[in-house]
Amino acid sequence: MSHTAHIPSHRKPRQRASKSALRAGVAGGVLSTIAVAGAAGPAQAEPVTQTIEMPTITAGLSTAVAASAQATQQIALDLETQAHEEAAAESAAKKAKKAKAEAVRKAEAEKKAEAAAKARAEAEAEAQERAERASRTAERTTLSAPSSSSSGNSASASAPSSAPSSSSTATGSAAAIVAFAKAQVGDAYVSGGTGPNAWDCSGLVQAAYRSVGIDLPRVSQSQSTAGTQVSLDNLQPGDILYWGGAGSAYHVAIYVGGGQFVGAQNSSTGTVQRSMDYDRPSGAVRVL
Incomplete structure (x- = not known):
């Protein structure tokens, strides 16, 4: 084998090593990105959680408004009830005053009628007493008068005495x-x-x-x-x-x-x- 021919076969492993390093770097970058994304994920979820809590605040406000409206309505009912009570009391007071005046008027009328009746009764009794007295006087005069055949002594004996001797x-x-x-x-x-x-x-x-x-x-x-x-x-x-x-x-x-x-x-x-x-x-x- 020549030296030249040996060189390419010698370089090829380097190329593989370079590619492996590159791949390893890419893989590490991807993994780093994923790790960064994973770490950033929970931090971005917090605002969503806070946004979800907003309906709870709105619900509390609605409850407060409803309670305020109910209190206002109760005050209105209380005022209306008080007005009715005051009107009823005023009406009752007027009726009582009228009834009292009528009772006083009747009492005065009855008193006057009673006084008049008493005066009439006393006048009638006095007149009756006078009439009875006159009648008794006339009767005694008739009984004590001497008859034509009676003597003076008998007439004197029959006359009533005004001063009893007892x-x-x-x-x-x-x-x-x-x-x-x-x-x-x-x-x-x-x-x-x-x-x-x-x-x-x-x-x-x-x-x-x-x-x-x-x-x-x-x-x-x-x-x-x-x-x-x-x-x-x-x-x-x-x-x-x-x-x-x-x-x-x-x-x-x-x-x-x-x-x-x-x-x-x-x-x-x-x-x-x-x-x-x-x-x-x-x-x-x-x-x-």
């Missing part, structure tokens, strides 16, 4: 009855009244006798026959005086001595103590 000093049960009757002077007269602060005539007499343990009938007619009939000239304290006939009396009172009596007269005068000359009774009955 004693005016009460003792025992009679004193208690008189004291009870006098204690009621000033009380009101009420038809059917039996005390303790309002009486009718027979209710007062019954209560006075009950204070000493004696039960009398309730009405004047029966009380006028409850004991022994006595003359008006021979009265004793505690005797029952009556007006009208015995058994048909329409009024009774208690003789308290000194020519005076205590009786529940009428709604105008109430319970009074008066002289027998004021309204002379028709008769008397003694229970004690």
